[in-house]
Amino acid sequence: MQLLGLKYNKMMSPVAFRKFPEFIMTDPLLKITDLNTFYGKTQILKAIDLQVHPAELVVIAGPNGAGKTTLLKSILGLSEVTRTGTILLNRRKITKKKTHKITAMGVGYVPQGRLLFPSMSVDEHLHFAGYKFRKKSQWPPAAIYGLFPELQERMNVPGTRLSGGEQRMMAIGQALVSNPALLLLDEPSEGLSMRIIQRLEEVCRFLKSQGMAILLVEQNLELAQALADRAYFFSNGKIEQEIGGDAFRNDQATVCKYSETCIN
Template sequence: MSVPLLEFRDVDVFYGPIQALKGISLTVNEGETVALIGANGAGKSTLLMSIFGQPRIARGQIFYRGEAISHKSTHFIASNGIAQAPEGRRIFPDMTVEENLLMGTIPIGDRHQKEDKARMYQLFPILEERRAQRAMTLSGGEQQMLAIARALMSRPKLLLLDEPSLGLAPLVVRQIFDTLRTLTAQGMTLFLVEQNANHALRLSDRAYVLVNGEIRLTGSGQALLVDPEVRRAYLGGA
């Protein structure tokens, strides 16, 4: 039996007296795309950030490749194969596109810098056109592409994506998700936190529904797409 790439076991997280996550148990297996959907404020981003210890979990355990990482440093986690494209993108606005990409190599060093940069430009051709521009001059969609590309520059085994469609036009959202499909076809393991349930479930092998800090439903992406409760709550009843 294979060991999950990422595993939460009965994880609780608090912000002061407020419990944000309650007994969370989930797994992400190698080569899978797993989505976590839920309403704004359900605890999705907290769950993702807890992987890096921000915030630290209060109870339970998080495992990566069978090793407990709940009390490891952020640098240790990043240099051992987990990368994140965070909510709000958080690019370096005064740096050029190319300089932002190079920041992604910090966890692993610059040995593969040239070939990986070429791969990012193949994956996101617009970034090559904009490579000398300051990141603040990019559109929202281009900034999201840059955030994903920067994360990929660390050659992760697991890519975490926090709300990649947030604030983007529908056409750009489709472009982003088409690129994510390309990554999955290449064998990348994705853990996707997303309010856009339609796109997330169509992309994912499996998915979890988070409600008020608790996992309420789980199943294949296709099964949850047709689940009446999910359709009513997250797909506008369509």
């Protein structure tokens, strides 16, 4: 099977989306209402309302400092932020839950940059990240190698010796082994070659085709516009505008109004 140049390996999981027996596919998987986020006493996010549905890729766009990364950290409940408001995952409130509980409930996170253990191989990174989920994950390391054959070829190589593109693949793999229904991606194309960015686009399309919801923070407008079903424009910690995927691709005046770079 071939999907946009991505070869489907029989080792890959046939269904990436975590099953919720009571879940209605028309409901939002993620629903955020009146979210306010603080670093100490400094408010970063103000009255955020947004939704992400299964099999939907939603882009968070805006200039540096707009609060995009803080949004992802708020969803995941990372310790450096405090939150008010409501965050629902599959209609279950996660606003007060710890990060490891939120991950176990079906949220995967690929942070900006590279977080690696110098002494650990690719295979060790994947098994370590997926240890708690090994009995129920639809994305064991074997499936990750099906998605990223490049990693299988280098499975015994220390993560720090991988190329930038390979390290990003491994980071996505580490998020997938936790069996997420919702994948949070923070600037995944940063510093990557055009070839690897195209691979990233293929992988996102494949995951979405399997029912996975994706929330993408991305400054590469060409990639973001290619993938978006919807987009939210952030500015100064607030949502200034929500826009559909077709409008996001075609309304350059609106896109440029809220972005630091534009496609000419």
